[in-house]
Amino acid sequence: MNDFKWFSIGFQIITDLLLAGGLWMILKKCNMKGWHGLIPGLRFYDLGIVGGRESEGWMAMVFDALNAVFRFGYYFIPADAAVNGVWMLLWMVAAITDIIYEVRVMDSVIRTFDAPKRYSFLWVIMPWYVAAKLGFSVNYEPVNLGRYNDDEELAGTAPADIDAAIDDDPSDDGLVIHLRNRVVRAKGRRRYLLKDINLTIPNGSLVLLLGGSGAGKTTLINAVIGYEKANAQVSLNGVNIYRHYDEMKHKIGYVPQQDLLRLNDSVRRTLSDAALFRLPKDIKPAERAKRLDDVVETLGMTGRDDGLVAKKSGGQKKRISIGMELIADPELFILDEPDSGLDGVIARELFERLRDVADQGKIVIAITHTPDRVVDLFDKVIVLARDSGRVGRLAFYGTPDEAKKFFEKDSMERIVMSVNSTHEGGEGRADEFIEKFAHLKQEGGALSNG
Amino acid sequence: MAEKRRYRGRFAQTGIYLGKLFRMFVYQNDWKMLPMAALIGGLVTFAVGTNVFVTQEGTMNGCFSLACVCVWNGCFNSIQVICRERPIIKREHRSGAHISSYIAAHMIYQAVLCIAQTAIILTICGFAGFKFPKEGLVTSYFLLDFAISMFLITYAADMLSLAISAIVKNTTAAMTVMPFVMMFQLLFSGTLILLNGPAANIPNFTITKWGLQSLCALGDYNSQPMVSMWNMIWKFRGYEIEGQKPIEMLTDYIRKNGLRDQFLQETGAYSAVEAYAHTADNVILCWFVLLLMIMLFAVVAVAVLEQIDRDKR
Numbered sequence: 001m002n003d004f005k006w007f008s009i010g011f012q013i014i015t016d017l018l019l020a021g022g023l024w025m026i027l028k029k030c031n032m033k034g035w036h037g038l039i040p041g042l043r044f045y046d047l048g049i050v051g052g053r054e055s056e057g058w059m060a061m062v063f064d065a066l067n068a069v070f071r072f073g074y075y076f077i078p079a080d081a082a083v084n085g086v087w088m089l090l091w092m093v094a095a096i097t098d099i100i101y102e103v104r105v106m107d108s109v110i111r112t113f114d115a116p117k118r119y120s121f122l123w124v125i126m127p128w129y130v131a132a133k134l135g136f137s138v139n140y141e142p143v144n145l146g147r148y149n150d151d152e153e154l155a156g157t158a159p160a161d162i163d164a165a166i167d168d169d170p171s172d173d174g175l176v177i178h179l180r181n182r183v184v185r186a187k188g189r190r191r192y193l194l195k196d197i198n199l200t201i202p203n204g205s206l207v208l209l210l211g212g213s214g215a216g217k218t219t220l221i222n223a224v225i226g227y228e229k230a231n232a233q234v235s236l237n238g239v240n241i242y243r244h245y246d247e248m249k250h251k252i253g254y255v256p257q258q259d260l261l262r263l264n265d266s267v268r269r270t271l272s273d274a275a276l277f278r279l280p281k282d283i284k285p286a287e288r289a290k291r292l293d294d295v296v297e298t299l300g301m302t303g304r305d306d307g308l309v310a311k312k313s314g315g316q317k318k319r320i321s322i323g324m325e326l327i328a329d330p331e332l333f334i335l336d337e338p339d340s341g342l343d344g345v346i347a348r349e350l351f352e353r354l355r356d357v358a359d360q361g362k363i364v365i366a367i368t369h370t371p372d373r374v375v376d377l378f379d380k381v382i383v384l385a386r387d388s389g390r391v392g393r394l395a396f397y398g399t400p401d402e403a404k405k406f407f408e409k410d411s412m413e414r415i416v417m418s419v420n421s422t423h424e425g426g427e428g429r430a431d432e433f434i435e436k437f438a439h440l441k442q443e444g445g446a447l448s449n450g
Numbered sequence: 451m452a453e454k455r456r457y458r459g460r461f462a463q464t465g466i467y468l469g470k471l472f473r474m475f476v477y478q479n480d481w482k483m484l485p486m487a488a489l490i491g492g493l494v495t496f497a498v499g500t501n502v503f504v505t506q507e508g509t510m511n512g513c514f515s516l517a518c519v520c521v522w523n524g525c526f527n528s529i530q531v532i533c534r535e536r537p538i539i540k541r542e543h544r545s546g547a548h549i550s551s552y553i554a555a556h557m558i559y560q561a562v563l564c565i566a567q568t569a570i571i572l573t574i575c576g577f578a579g580f581k582f583p584k585e586g587l588v589t590s591y592f593l594l595d596f597a598i599s600m601f602l603i604t605y606a607a608d609m610l611s612l613a614i615s616a617i618v619k620n621t622t623a624a625m626t627v628m629p630f631v632m633m634f635q636l637l638f639s640g641t642l643i644l645l646n647g648p649a650a651n652i653p654n655f656t657i658t659k660w661g662l663q664s665l666c667a668l669g670d671y672n673s674q675p676m677v678s679m680w681n682m683i684w685k686f687r688g689y690e691i692e693g694q695k696p697i698e699m700l701t702d703y704i705r706k707n708g709l710r711d712q713f714l715q716e717t718g719a720y721s722a723v724e725a726y727a728h729t730a731d732n733v734i735l736c737w738f739v740l741l742l743m744i745m746l747f748a749v750v751a752v753a754v755l756e757q758i759d760r761d762k763r
């Protein structure tokens with residue numbers, strides 16, 4: 001029995017050393033502080049950063065620390081059955097949660113190292129083996145670091161240009177975006193989501209916003225409409241959106257990707273309630289009703305606006321969702337994938353309606369992942385790309401024809417593929433085009449007002 | 451900068467949301483809460499029997515069961531109402547909707563729902579043969595006092611669930627939390643499990659404790675006879691000590707001299723609970739605490755939901 005006890009302690013020491021050493025080497029391979037691998041809790045936070053799962057890393061750190069507190073604290077609590085019971089219960093909860101978050105973190109680290117998926121399962125029973133294998137083996141190197149690069153500056157749009165633009169008075173016409181950066185702070189770390197986006201969109205434009213997954217399309221939209229403020233100046237027809245957000249939010253319509261509608265309400269009441277919320281209160285009921293009829297007509301829903309929302313087709317639901325924003329007669333109208341889930345004919349018809357809205361002098365910006373079927377309707381295209389530091393940047397702004405020439409591609413979808421990373425099946429040329437476009441602008445290239 | 455336009459304020463928005471909620475009551479499944487309340491109320495009241503307000507045991511069982519039914523109804527009324535439409539609220543909030551209006555509309559709507567449920571359950575209690583006293587303590591009518599207590603219990607549970615629904619992000623989380631809330635409310639009400647030491651204060655934080663206290667106080671629990679003691683003694687009638695049956699002698703003596711009712715009354719007085727004092731002040735205190743809880747839960751719901759913009763997309 002005594003032999004077994006010493007064997008057990010020896011085994012524990014060896015596996016703990018392997019785990020700590022392995023994690024040290026993993027962090028070192030990822031250009032992090034290797035010695036953090038020795039510190040329970042903290043090491044999982046760093047690994048979370050490595051795998052691009054910082055929030056899970058944070059949770060793993062907290063529960064790993066709690067787990068340690070319960071483990072060592074057990075020797076110091078009073079010898080009372082009730083206290084022991086509660087302590088063990090809390091310990092168990094902390095331990096289970098710790099394991100779950102550790103697996104989540106390590107799963108992303110394992111993918112970062114392009115190691116076999118079974119290692120995620122192995123982590124539960126032999127974490128020391130997985131850590132040692134990834135850390136000490138020369139066969140495993142990080143191939144897809146999820147870590148965000150805070151400070152790396154890509155040669156591109158000169159920040160000085162943006163600064164100068166921000167200091168200028170807002171333009172009187174259209175939508176003017178001077179975005180220096182959009183930064184989020186999470187658990188004390190600074191992470192750039194967007195950088196250096198500088199463009200002007202004239203009134204009456206229908207603009208296509210393109211970019212791969214994670215390029216920052218929705219982040220840019222949220223920054224433009226003032227919902228998530230960036231280090232930027234955004235003005236709409238001469239009015240600073242950030243400074244006058246409370247008034248300007250009523251002049252901006254944003255249609256989210258999902259149809260966020262109460263399905264068991266009637267179509268007519270959904271739109272009339274939206275009118276009550278979004279239109280100024282001095283508008284007379286008759287005028288409001290006329291506005292509602294106009295929107296229903298614009299969206300091609302005349303005679304189909306009765307009944308419950310739940311009973312409507314996907315295309316009709318999307319129109320109702322658009323109608324809820326359109327009813328306020330916004331000057332800037334932004335739609336996040338309005339054609340998702342719609343077939344080609346319905347999607348085309350929807351974009352033709354949006355063309356009509358733009359022709360009324362509004363600015364309409366739409367994100368779509370199937371742009372080629374409707375690209376002829378658009379005046380401008382914005383291409384966002386995620387650079388090597390995983391920061392969203394402007395890779396192009398101009399007409400669709402100019403975009404095709406610039407990227408030397410014959411379709412919008414191929415343009416997106418060219419800036420997408422190789423990991424996503426793209427060509428991984430984002431940095432190249434970001435730089436090319438920035439130089440083109442600096443040289444005063446023939447591209448439209450970028 | 452163009453002229454500043456004025457948009458609908460909190461009061462008007464509350465009206466818009468209220469209209470929406472009542473329409474949803476008809477079109478959505480919310481109306482099913484009423485027949486559900488009838489079903490649950492029926493099951494419990496018929497199981498409790500007709501001794502409610504007649505004996506202490508009947509009153510305790512009846513009042514505790516009714517408090518449980520109220521908590522159950524209240525909790526299920528609103529546990530999913532906010533979390534199921536969280537993205538919609540977020541969209542509306544960014545378009546200028548006030549969270550306080552949204553919660554206020556829910557509070558009014560849920561109050562109506564709780565009143566309806568209280569009326570349904572009281573009607574079922576009547577059908578089940580409950581012998582309601584006539585005189586009230588706070589108002590002149592017992593039924594009105596009792597209905598107010600039941601409404602406040604239901605509504606407090608409803609507001610607790612509304613707050614939970616505002617805190618959690620989705621319906622799965624809400625339904626995971628729900629059983630724990632129910633268990634806490636029922637187990638720690640101070641009725642099923644008697645807690646000692648510092649833990650004895652836990653029931654003060656439950657809706658059921660104050661609800662039960664008001665119901666028992668209204669039902670005049672302390673003045674009622676206790677039958678369980680007599681029944682227990684009766685079971686031990688044949689117990690022999692040195693060839694004699696002293697317990698049988700005692701029960702025979704009580705019965706022959708017509709002292710049974712007095713015995714029941716005496717044992718009832720002996721087991722009286724101070725918290726169930728049959729006074730208007732006691733009932734008003736309970737109502738006040740329940741109202742305080744309602745306000746607290748509503749404030750929590752508004753405060754938490756005001757942070758909805760932080761939801762990840």
